[in-house]
């Protein structure tokens with residue numbers, strides 16, 4: 677386990693319940709960066725492979741990078757189920773991108789995908805490294821996959837938030853990079869690093885039953901706070917009571933894509949030491965108790 681709280685059973689729950697991405701996302705990204713079967717793409721913070729697997733179908737090789745070995749084990753399993761053999765999984769983080777660059781060489785990647793994970797990284801120094809790693813007309817895709825279940829505008833989501841806050845004493849205001857201020861900052865940081873940025877959105881509705889809702893919720897718990905398996909049923913019953921009389925929950929999912937593309941021949945990467953500077957903003961670290969930080 678990496679200590680980020682995505683290990684153990686959380687990784688299993690994530691693989692089973694966390695929403696994937698609409699096909700349109702893959703179409704937009706593949707079209708924008710002109711993916712070919714000769715391309716190598718990195719999915720940084722790949723988790724259990726929600727984005728890595730569909731992207732791998734459009735490129736030559738997909739390298740999934742994540743600090744949580746249990747997430748990578750889930751991703752590997754999902755790839756095996758699809759008989760996908762062009763994926764490589766590496767335990768690592770945003771801070772290891774300079775090393776990856778030294779192994780692969782500058783200008784070798786068609787793109788680096790970051791799906792619902794940039795809020796765990798130091799974006800500014802990361803983009804400075806990535807701009808040297810990608811080929812001309814390649815780039816970085818920063819994708820967010822809808823607001824957290826407890827932070828949506830519908831009545832059930834408000835009730836869920838109240839239930840979690842009252843039951844666990846957590847503050848639930850972390851948006852996991854989905855809010856406008858974070859998006860504007862990511863856009864600015866991509867531009868400052870030398871990328872030309874365009875934005876795409878896909879909006880759709882999804883209807884969850886109680887099992888999917890509770891599964892999605894548990895996949896967002898820090899592993900040390902998960903209700904034990906014996907208490908899971910009672911936990912689901914408490915959620916059901918808090919959201920009654922609703923039993924089906926409509927989500928308005930807003931998927932946002934910030935696509936930063938290089939226009940000129942790739943530049944040398946920024947000094948790798950820059951990627952090791954302290955995080956100035958956007959950190960998802962939790963002070964004190966484990967709590968319920970941004971687990972999206």
Ligand SMILES: C[S@@+](CC[C@H](N)C(=O)[O-])C[C@H]1O[C@@H](n2cnc3c(N)ncnc32)[C@H](O)[C@@H]1O
Nearest residue numbers: 682721722723726744769770791792793796972
């Ligand atoms: C919310 S999940 C997103 C997983 C997947 N990309 C998706 O779209 O569903 C966030 C992932 O980021 C990983 N992560 C956390 N800190 C990271 C870092 N500094 N660099 C790379 N990945 C990180 C976590 O282990 C976790 O698998």
